[in-house]
Amino acid sequence: MPNQQDEHESTQERILRVAAEVFARKGYHGTGVAELGEATGLKRGALYYHIGSKEDLLYNLSKRHVEEALDRGKRVVATDLHPVDKLRALAREHVQTIAARRDEVTVVMREMNALTGKRARQLAKLRDEYQDLFTAVLQEGVDEGVFRSADHVTVLGVLGMFNWTYVWLDAERGPLSPEHVADRLTDIVVYGELLTSRGAKRGGRKLTGRA
Amino acid sequence: MPNQQDEHESTQERILRVAAEVFARKGYHGTGVAELGEATGLKRGALYYHIGSKEDLLYNLSKRHVEEALDRGKRVVATDLHPVDKLRALAREHVQTIAARRDEVTVVMREMNALTGKRARQLAKLRDEYQDLFTAVLQEGVDEGVFRSADHVTVLGVLGMFNWTYVWLDAERGPLSPEHVADRLTDIVVYGELLTSRGAKRGGRKLTGRA
DNA sequence: CTCCCGATTGACCGATCGGTACATTGTTAA
DNA sequence: TTAACAATGTACCGATCGGTCAATCGGGAG
Known part of the structure; x- marks a missing residue:
C-alpha cells in the first residue's frame, strides 16, 4: 500500500471526504464514478474495490455523518441544563x-x-432520531413550564430554521461565527421577534383563513 | 396537433407539470430525457422540439415558479397591513x-x-428578490417599532423556517392546513416559545462560547 | 526466496446519456 | 390542390454511465 500515511488519513477516509466535496458540488446523480476517481487519484476499478457501489458510498457517507451528529446531540440532551x-x-x-x-x-x-430500498429507510430512521433530540428538549421545557409546545409543527419549524442554515451559512458570514448564528436563531424561537411595547397586546391572527 | 385540448392544457404546460413531478421524484440529474418522454407521452425528438434542452426545461420550470411566487408575495407586501x-x-x-x-x-x-452560467445567476437573482420580500416586511416592523431586527440572520432564519416546510409539510399533515402551519410558525417567530412566567426573567445566553 | 494478499490497473460489458438530423404527419391558409 | 407550417417519430451520434473481471503490482511474513 503506497501513500497510506501521507496525511495520516486512510484511503477509506479520503474517499468519503472527497466524495462529500464532489457530491456537494455536482450532486449525487450528477457525479460519475470516473470523476470521483480523478478527485481521489484512484482509477475506477480501485475505487470500486473500496466503495462497493456508488450508492453504498452515498449511504456510508450519510450514515457516518448523521450518526456522529446524533452522538454529539445526545450528549447535549443528557445534560441537566435549563431547557x-x-x-x-x-x-x-x-x-x-x-x-x-x-x-x-x-x-x-x-x-x-437518492437512496433506495432498505438503505433509504435506515437513514430516514437516523434522521428521525436526530429530530427526536429537538422534540425531547422542547418537551422537557413544556414539562417544566417554560416552553409552550413540543408538537410536530413546532419541532419541525424550529429544526427547519436551523437546518436551513446549510444553504446560507458561509455565504452570509463575515464576522458571523456559527455560535453567534445559533444563538441568534435560538433567541428568535425562544423570545420571538415582537417588541412587547406596541405589538404584544394585539391579538394577532386577525386574518381570515383562505384555502 | 393532436390532443391539444384534452385537458385544456397546452403541450408546453403539460411538459412543465410532468417534468416537475419527475424531477421532484428522481432528481434533475437522475432523470433521463427518455424518461421525461415516457411521462409526457412524447418521444425524445418531439420533446426536444418543445424544450430546447434539458437545462432549458429546468430553468423555465424554476423561473416560472419563482416569478409567480414573487408576484403573489409582492401583492402582500404592497398592502398596508400591520407588520x-x-x-x-x-x-x-x-x-x-x-x-x-x-x-x-x-x-x-x-x-x-444544477443550473449553470447565466441561467444560474438569473435564477439566483429571482430568489434574492423573493428573500427581499421578507426583509421588507421585517424592516417595516422595525421602523414601526414592533419588530426587533431585520438583519440577514433574522431574515434567513425566518425564511428558512418556512422554506423547510417543503420537506415535511404533507408528510405530517393530518388535520393540518397550510394556513394553520403558517400561522403556527409565524407565532413562533413573532411571540417566541418561551412562557413569560417562569422563564423570561432568565438572562439566557449563559453558555460560554466554544469553537 | 517464495508465497500470500491487499491494492490497483486497464479492458470490457450493455445500457443509457443529452443532443441532432431528417423524414413524415396532420392541419390550415392561399 | 397545393404550399406552408408546427409537431412528431425514427434513427443515429459520440460520450459516458455504473459495474465486473482477470491480470498484475508491491511489500511483508514464513
Whole structure:
C-alpha cells in the first residue's frame, strides 16, 4: 500500500471526504464514478474495490455523518441544563456541525431521496432520531413550564430554521461565527421577534383563513 | 396537433407539470430525457422540439415558479397591513404555495445548483428578490417599532423556517392546513416559545462560547 | 526466496446519456 | 390542390454511465 500515511488519513477516509466535496458540488446523480476517481487519484476499478457501489458510498457517507451528529446531540440532551440553555446548546452543536462539515450536510440534506430500498429507510430512521433530540428538549421545557409546545409543527419549524442554515451559512458570514448564528436563531424561537411595547397586546391572527 | 385540448392544457404546460413531478421524484440529474418522454407521452425528438434542452426545461420550470411566487408575495407586501399581520399573510402565501406546488418547490429548492452560467445567476437573482420580500416586511416592523431586527440572520432564519416546510409539510399533515402551519410558525417567530412566567426573567445566553 | 494478499490497473460489458438530423404527419391558409 | 407550417417519430451520434473481471503490482511474513 503506497501513500497510506501521507496525511495520516486512510484511503477509506479520503474517499468519503472527497466524495462529500464532489457530491456537494455536482450532486449525487450528477457525479460519475470516473470523476470521483480523478478527485481521489484512484482509477475506477480501485475505487470500486473500496466503495462497493456508488450508492453504498452515498449511504456510508450519510450514515457516518448523521450518526456522529446524533452522538454529539445526545450528549447535549443528557445534560441537566435549563431547557432554554439546552436548546441553545443543541442549536450550537447543530450549527457548528453544519459550518464544519458543510459538504456532508449538503449531501445528506439534498440527496435524502437518492437512496433506495432498505438503505433509504435506515437513514430516514437516523434522521428521525436526530429530530427526536429537538422534540425531547422542547418537551422537557413544556414539562417544566417554560416552553409552550413540543408538537410536530413546532419541532419541525424550529429544526427547519436551523437546518436551513446549510444553504446560507458561509455565504452570509463575515464576522458571523456559527455560535453567534445559533444563538441568534435560538433567541428568535425562544423570545420571538415582537417588541412587547406596541405589538404584544394585539391579538394577532386577525386574518381570515383562505384555502 | 393532436390532443391539444384534452385537458385544456397546452403541450408546453403539460411538459412543465410532468417534468416537475419527475424531477421532484428522481432528481434533475437522475432523470433521463427518455424518461421525461415516457411521462409526457412524447418521444425524445418531439420533446426536444418543445424544450430546447434539458437545462432549458429546468430553468423555465424554476423561473416560472419563482416569478409567480414573487408576484403573489409582492401583492402582500404592497398592502398596508400591520407588520405582524403582513408577515402572517406573507407566510400563508408562502406555505400555501409550497403545499399547492410541492413538486415545483422541491425542484427549485433542491436543484438550485444544477443550473449553470447565466441561467444560474438569473435564477439566483429571482430568489434574492423573493428573500427581499421578507426583509421588507421585517424592516417595516422595525421602523414601526414592533419588530426587533431585520438583519440577514433574522431574515434567513425566518425564511428558512418556512422554506423547510417543503420537506415535511404533507408528510405530517393530518388535520393540518397550510394556513394553520403558517400561522403556527409565524407565532413562533413573532411571540417566541418561551412562557413569560417562569422563564423570561432568565438572562439566557449563559453558555460560554466554544469553537 | 517464495508465497500470500491487499491494492490497483486497464479492458470490457450493455445500457443509457443529452443532443441532432431528417423524414413524415396532420392541419390550415392561399 | 397545393404550399406552408408546427409537431412528431425514427434513427443515429459520440460520450459516458455504473459495474465486473482477470491480470498484475508491491511489500511483508514464513
